[in-house]
Amino acid sequence: MTLKTCLITGTLTSAMLVTAAAQADRDDWPDNFTVGTASQGGTYFVYGSGWANLIADELGLSGGGEVTGGPNQNLALVHNGEVALGLTTMGPAADAVAGKSVLAPGVPMDNVCALFPMYETPFTIAALSDSGIESISDIPDGASIGFGPAASTSDTYFPKILKELGVNFDRRNGGWTDLGGQLQDGLIDVIAFAAGIPVPAISQLEVQTDVNLIEFTEKQQTQILEEFPVSPFQIPASTYQTLEEDARSVAMWNFTIAGCDLPEDLVYEITKLSMENNDKMMDIHRSAKFSVPENIKYNTVLPFHPGAVRWYEENGYEIPDDLKL
Incomplete structure (x- = not known):
């Protein structure tokens, strides 16, 4: 056997061993x-x-x-x-x-x-611009608020957060896209989503109508940080076309x-x-x-x-x- 043949044979054998080892590693996958x-x-x-x-x-x-x-x-x-x-x-x-x-x-x-x-999940609140809701204190008593799917992080924590801030509401659940559509159609008053940004449903709303992104006041943010397992967060203005400056929030x-x-x-x-x-x-x-x-x-x-x-x-x-x- 020539030296060249030995080298080729050795290389092929090594490759086969590597392939066999890789295959063996996958046996229990x-x-x-x-x-x-x-x-x-x-x-x-x-x-x-x-x-x-x-x-x-x-x-x-x-x-x-x-x-x-x-x-x-x-x-x-x-x-x-x-x-x-x-x-x-x-x-x-x-x-x-x-x-x-x-x-x-x-x-x-x-x-x-x-x-x-x-990533961090910010808590984001939005309403239609023509609703007149520009702050949490503007949310009317008994407003219908969509919190996302039942038992989601949003649905688990956001209702508690808003109750802590004194908001009295009618709780609604559903998929993000569905609740965004309900807000646009006037079937609910507010959406309160805990989701990575930009939230696709909110970005889609911005394309179709005028939206208010509602931030927490410093006092409200401090109150929430003391009561819930969240951290302070600023939603960058570049996240949504609606925002003109960073919006104060919390995140998980x-x-x-x-x-x-x-x-x-x-x-x-x-x-x-x-x-x-x-x-x-x-x-x-x-x-x-x-x-x-x-x-x-x-x-x-x-x-x-x-x-x-x-x-x-x-x-x-x-x-x-x-x-x-």
Whole structure:
């Protein structure tokens, strides 16, 4: 056998071994996967569906996003193994871990692991300009307010926030797009959404009619920060064409989640793909600008999946011991 033949044979053998190893690593991977998102017209649906497509395309898997009731339901679906991946906010996550989920009170959800940070969810209030509602104090007694899908982060926290601020209202639930349409048609008075910005339903409203984006006063913001698991936030004026200057609000962080029993190699590859390709993530939704590993510090509730921990530690990011399985 000539030296050239030996080299070619050795190279082919090495390639076959690498391919075999890669195939072996996938032996316990599921045949397909689903990402729990939220209702259409919201950021979760856009972000989650796009992320699912990115995973499927890049890793050669079959998968996609699924319309759900949002963070609370996603936690339950992932915990029960009904979907592999999902999106949630830290408030509902803390409740779920403590067994205080509105969907499963008394059941600690211990099969939910964090993957990576997504973005902050600002709380946004809007009304039609011709309603005369320009501030929270302008909201009339008994106004009908759409809070998004039942049991969503928006529906869980926004009604409590407005009650804390002394607003008396008639509560309405529905998909983001549907409630935006109801506002435009005069069927409800206000929409109060907790969703990544820009909220697609509000952006669509701006194209079709005049809208007032309503901010919290400094006093109202301080009052909310003292009572709820949120942080101060400024909605940039560039977010919506309606805004002439930044709007004062509050926000809650979002993280992607996975069943803790998913294969470590699969979750490692998903985390690697998501954290090393922020340009592709931003092509999905511009809020993914904040989907970077530096923001893992905002999860103090859920354990990180071992596959995610491996990627973070390989790349110099420290995961606290109490957030490891």
